[in-house]
Amino acid sequence: MKRKSKNQSKNKTLNFLRYLGPGLLVTVGFIDPGNWASNIAAGSGFGYELLWMVTLSTVMLIVLQHNAAHLGIATGLCLSEAASRYMPRLLKDLVLLTAMFAAVATAMAEILGGAIALQMLFHIPIRLGSILILVLVLFCAFTNAYKRIEKLIILFVSLIGFSFLFEVGIAKIDWGAAVVGWVKTSFPSGSMPVILSVLGAVVMPHNLFLHSEIIQSRQWNLEDSSVIEQQLKYEFKDTLFSMIIGWAINSAMILMAAATLYQGNGHSIDDIHLAGSMLTPLLGNAASIIFALALLLAGISSSITAGMAGGTIFSGIFNHSYDIHHKDTKRGVLITMVPAVLIILLIKSPFDGLIYSQMFLAIQLPITIFTQIYLTSSKKVMGKYANSKRLKIILFTIALIVTFLNICLFATGF
Numbered sequence: 139m140k141r142k143s144k145n146q147s148k149n150k151t152l153n154f155l156r157y158l159g160p161g162l163l164v165t166v167g168f169i170d171p172g173n174w175a176s177n178i179a180a181g182s183g184f185g186y187e188l189l190w191m192v193t194l195s196t197v198m199l200i201v202l203q204h205n206a207a208h209l210g211i212a213t214g215l216c217l218s219e220a221a222s223r224y225m226p227r228l229l230k231d232l233v234l235l236t237a238m239f240a241a242v243a244t245a246m247a248e249i250l251g252g253a254i255a256l257q258m259l260f261h262i263p264i265r266l267g268s269i270l271i272l273v274l275v276l277f278c279a280f281t282n283a284y285k286r287i288e289k290l291i292i293l294f295v296s297l298i299g300f301s302f303l304f305e306v307g308i309a310k311i312d313w314g315a316a317v318v319g320w321v322k323t324s325f326p327s328g329s330m331p332v333i334l335s336v337l338g339a340v341v342m343p344h345n346l347f348l349h350s351e352i353i354q355s356r357q358w359n360l361e362d363s364s365v366i367e368q369q370l371k372y373e374f375k376d377t378l379f380s381m382i383i384g385w386a387i388n389s390a391m392i393l394m395a396a397a398t399l400y401q402g403n404g405h406s407i408d409d410i411h412l413a414g415s416m417l418t419p420l421l422g423n424a425a426s427i428i429f430a431l432a433l434l435l436a437g438i439s440s441s442i443t444a445g446m447a448g449g450t451i452f453s454g455i456f457n458h459s460y461d462i463h464h465k466d467t468k469r470g471v472l473i474t475m476v477p478a479v480l481i482i483l484l485i486k487s488p489f490d491g492l493i494y495s496q497m498f499l500a501i502q503l504p505i506t507i508f509t510q511i512y513l514t515s516s517k518k519v520m521g522k523y524a525n526s527k528r529l530k531i532i533l534f535t536i537a538l539i540v541t542f543l544n545i546c547l548f549a550t551g552f
Contacts, residue, residue, distance in 0.1 A: 170440035171251020171433060172244070175410055175492035176335040177388055181395025183406030184326050186312065186319035189392055191333050193320050195340035196385040198536045202341060202507065204377045205525070205533065206350040209514050212523035216351035217506075218454020220513045233509050234455050238473065240343040240502040241448035245478035247495040248444050249275070252437025254410055254488055258430035268482045272475055275441045279449075279471050280462065302390040309397045316393060330547045331497050332406065337543060338499030340388060343506040344447035351450040351460050410489055441475070448474025501544055507537045 180188040206217055213220060218237070221230045253267030262270070325333070399407055410433070418425040450460040452470025461467050485491040511533045515525040525533065 170248055170339075170436050171254070171410070172247035172335075172440075172492050172496045173339040173388070174251070174391065174433070174436075175247075175489060176332065176339040176496050177391035178395045178399070178410065179332050179406040179493055180336055181392040181397075182399035182401075183332060184324075184329055185396045185400045185402070186315040186393070187324040187326055188329065188333060188336060189316060189319035189389060190321060190323050191336045192340065192385060192388045192392060194323075194539075195337050196381055196388070198539070199341045199384075200377055200381045201532060201536060202346060202510065203349050203381065204374050205514050205529070206346045206510060207377065208523065209510070209520070210350040210352075212520050216450055216454060216459060217347045217510060217513070218351075218451045219457060219459060220350075220454075220519060221509055222454050222457045224513060224516065224519050225509070231455070233505055234451055236502050236505050237343060237347060237451045238448060238470075240499050240506075241444055241451060241474045242477050242481075243495045243498045243502075244342060244344050245441055245444035245448065245474050246481050247492050248437050248440035249475070249478055250437075250482050250488055250491055250495075251410075252434050252441060253482065255430045255434035255437060258426065259434065264488055265483050268479050271437060271441060272479045275438060275445060276471070276475060278438075278442055279445050279475075280468065282462065300387070302394055303386060306390045306393050309394060311393050311397050316396075320389070325546070330543075330550050331493065334500040334543060334547050335493045335496035336388075337540070338496040338501075338503065340384070341503060341540075342499055343502050344444060344451070344499075346506055346510060347451050347454075348443065348447045351446075410492070444478075445471040445475050497547075500540070501547075504537055504541045504544060507533070507540060511537060 177192075180191070209220060210216060215223065218234060221233055225233070249268050249271045250264070252271040253262075253264045256262040256267035256270065257264055446460065449462065449467040449470035452473060453460050453464065453467045456466050458464065458466065462471075482491065511525070511530070513519050515530055515533075517524045
């Protein structure tokens with residue numbers, strides 16, 4: 139009996155590891171330039187007061203990412219394809235057009251982060267660095283070269299993310315204030331753009347499209363119902379496990395910014411170069427160089443991911459899935475990446491560009507969420523796997539919270 143019990147436990151672990159992946163890939167997106175900028179702005183400008191936004195955003199993200207994956211598992215369609223197939227054409231075009239704008243905003247932040255890293259490492263001007271990053275990203279996207287180095291990049295960037303977690307253990311953190319900050323909502327004067335940027339950096343619209351695309355590419359919907367239900371169970375564990383790691387890394391960034399950069403005057407730092415100083419206790423004098431290298435790799439990796447999301451959304455407009463060899467996917471990638479660089483050429487403050495790009499993602503987010511709710515609640519789309527009444531209530535609550543925060547942003551001004 140004991141041997142049988144051990145074998146069952148081992149099989150459960152192996153099954154979980156087998157399904158692990160898409161959630162972790164999305165988690166790496168937490169360690170991107172836009173996310174770093176938002177967390178640094180939150181911690182340096184408002185101390186521990188905005189930690190609640192990380193907690194709330196992560197809870198919402200767990201529900202939304204699982205729901206997006208639910209769509210891919212049950213239907214074999216990504217969010218963009220499902221919208222094209224089951225929504226009125228004009229409404230679908232408006233939704234996916236705004237999603238493309240969100241993908242461009244994401245790509246702009248990621249390319250900009252990579253360009254800032256090139257400036258830190260080699261003193262290359264931001265605008266020239268952005269063009270260099272664009273050329274490299276397009277080469278990787280169109281030749282699949284990225285797949286050869288993807289694991290190394292993810293490993294290095296992840297190590298930097300976990301370095302922040304380690305730093306928290308040796309830094310002088312006011313844990314009493316931190317615990318309060320995690321659970322108590324607070325809206326300090328002038329904080330709404332930063333609150334929305336943290337929301338947009340965690341619950342990124344393009345990741346909802348991308349997660350459903352990654353899941354649907356496995357074509358679990360072609361299996362019998364027992365396999366689909368097993369996949370739904372393990373996918374939720376994958377999402378939950380991965381998002382908790384993401385919450386910890388995001389929190390660690392804000393904690394370190396609050397502990398090392400907060401001045402108590404309500405002014406956030408506007409220079410991401412200073413972020414490297416947060417890692418000095420662990421990495422010593424090499425902290426700035428290692429941080430810049432991590433920022434560069436994160437920028438490249440996340441730019442490629444943003445391009446994939448743009449290709450996914452644009453392909454979905456024409457009712458087919460992501461395929462880099464297909465002309466629509468290639469156009470989607472180009473439509474995402476090229477305008478992103480053109481925007482960088484026009485902006486004056488790189489750090490503000492990072493912050494406001496994430497804020498724009500939060501502004502677009504209600505559109506994506508309501509679209510996702512409509513599709514995953516429809517029995518015509520999902521069959522017997524449509525959202526339950528309880529899940530509908532949870533999803534609508536999330537949508538209303540995000541909408542409310544956007545209203546607050548516009549009511550208080552940017």
